[in-house]
Amino acid sequence: KIIRAKLGKRPLMNEERRSGILDIVNTKRSRTVKELAEELYVDGSTIRKDLKILHKKNLLKRTFGGAVSSSYSVTYEPVHLIHKEEFIEDKKAIAVKAVELINENDTIFLEASTTVLHLAKILPFKKLTVLTNSIDIVNELSNHSEINLYVIGGKWRNEARELYGIIAERTLKELKVDKAFLGISSFTADTMTASDVSIANLKRLIIENSKESIGLTDLSKFGQELFAYVSPISSLRYLIIDKNLSLEAKEKIEKSGTTVILA
Numbered sequence: 001k002i003i004r005a006k007l008g009k010r011p012l013m014n015e016e017r018r019s020g021i022l023d024i025v026n027t028k029r030s031r032t033v034k035e036l037a038e039e040l041y042v043d044g045s046t047i048r049k050d051l052k053i054l055h056k057k058n059l060l061k062r063t064f065g066g067a068v069s070s071s072y073s074v075t076y077e078p079v080h081l082i083h084k085e086e087f088i089e090d091k092k093a094i095a096v097k098a099v100e101l102i103n104e105n106d107t108i109f110l111e112a113s114t115t116v117l118h119l120a121k122i123l124p125f126k127k128l129t130v131l132t133n134s135i136d137i138v139n140e141l142s143n144h145s146e147i148n149l150y151v152i153g154g155k156w157r158n159e160a161r162e163l164y165g166i167i168a169e170r171t172l173k174e175l176k177v178d179k180a181f182l183g184i185s186s187f188t189a190d191t192m193t194a195s196d197v198s199i200a201n202l203k204r205l206i207i208e209n210s211k212e213s214i215g216l217t218d219l220s221k222f223g224q225e226l227f228a229y230v231s232p233i234s235s236l237r238y239l240i241i242d243k244n245l246s247l248e249a250k251e252k253i254e255k256s257g258t259t260v261i262l263a
Contacts, residue, residue, distance in 0.1 A: 012040065019048050025060050025069050031221045032066035061223065068223055072204070082253075084085040086098055087218040090242040093263035094216050095119040097240045098181060101214060102128070106178045109206055110137050112162030113183020123147070131177060133163040157199075164202045173204045180210035184217040186224030189252040190233055193226040200228035210235040219244045233258055 010117045012020065020040055025031050031039075055062035071165060093116035102108060104126045107148030110116050112134035118224070120137045123130075125146050132138060133152040141149050145154070182203060185194040194200040205211045207230075215236045222245070236255035243262040249258045 012042075014050075016053055017042065017046075021047070021050055021054065021067075025067050030068040030224070031067065032219050034244055035066070053119065068218065073203065082216055087220060087242070089128050089214075090204050090244075090263070091115045091118045094240050094242060094263075095122055096140045097261050097263045098216055099123065100212060101179065101212075101238065103125070104128075107131070107176075107203055109177045109180040109210060110134065110208060111182045111203070112137070112160055113216065115183050115218070116181050119181055119216065131175065133168055135161050135163075135200040139142070167200055169205055172202070172209055175209060177210045178210045179188075179214060180206045181216060182206060183215050184221050184228045184239075185214045185230075186221050187215075187217065187233060188223060188225065189249055190256070191225075192230040192233060192235075194228045197228045200230045203230045207231055214238045214240060216240050218242050222249065232256065 017040055021031075021036055024036060024039060033044045033047045033051070036051075037044045040047070051060070051062045051067050051083050054060050055067070060067045091114060094115055098119045102124070105128070106126075107129040108131070110120055110130060110132040112132070112203045116135065116141065117136050120132075120134075120140045123141070123144065125144070127146050129148040129150070130137075131150045131152060132141075132142060133154065138149065138151055141147055152163055152168050152171050154163035154171075155165035156162075157164055174192070184192055185199070186192070192203070194203060212217055212235050215233075215238070217239070219242055222241075233253055236258045238243055238261055239253060245262060251260070253260050
């Protein structure tokens with residue numbers, strides 16, 4: 001609402017509105033069409049037209065459902081670490097869809113992720129075996145009487161509150177799970193990437209050692225390409241994402257064999 005605060009409640013001229021879009025996207029690094037429309041008090045079709053024009057001028061990078069700053073199309077740090085307190089309601093809705101995939105006596109892996117943490121908070125009182133590399137998830141489930149809880153050891157990564165690295169990888173190579181629920185740092189309709197090679201390696205091992213892999217993500221991660229390749233999007237059995245994903249993107253992802261569930 002900063003742009004509106006500066007310019008008042010009058011309708012914005014085209015150039016003012018596009019300048020406002022650039023200010024917001026460059027400040028926040030990514031924004032959906034819905035968010036931009038709400039911040040600038042215009043409809044989504046107007047924002048989409050503006051994004052198309054700005055994309056052609058190479059002033060930002062247009063993605064399915066929004067835009068990212070052209071300065072951050074390939075980065076070492078995922079956008080969501082800067083906005084990890086954002087999209088809370090979307091993450092809660094994604095978790096509700098994810099919990100529906102869990103059955104009695106399943107062995108599941110819950111990867112360190114703010115979205116997966118929301119899933120841990122609503123796990124049903126069923127007999128489950130849970131493996132995780134997240135200290136926050138361990139704290140959440142430590143008093144859950146029906147769960148056999150295992151913690152994957154490794155090197156401590158403070159910013160994500162997770163364990164990773166060679167020790168974690170060696171442990172995972174010896175274990176198999178029915179379902180793995182992963183956070184996604186960044187993805188396109190074809191591939192997933194992460195900010196660090198060690199994190200990418202861990203995600204890849206989790207996928208390889210699970211019968212079904214389920215990716216949990218909000219739309220802000222879409223269209224990003226980070227430093228380290230994880231795997232093709234087709235390695236996921238399900239992708240659960242907020243309902244703002246465009247039909248075009250959904251159909252393209254599902255052509256790879258991954259089922260998209262909108263939350």
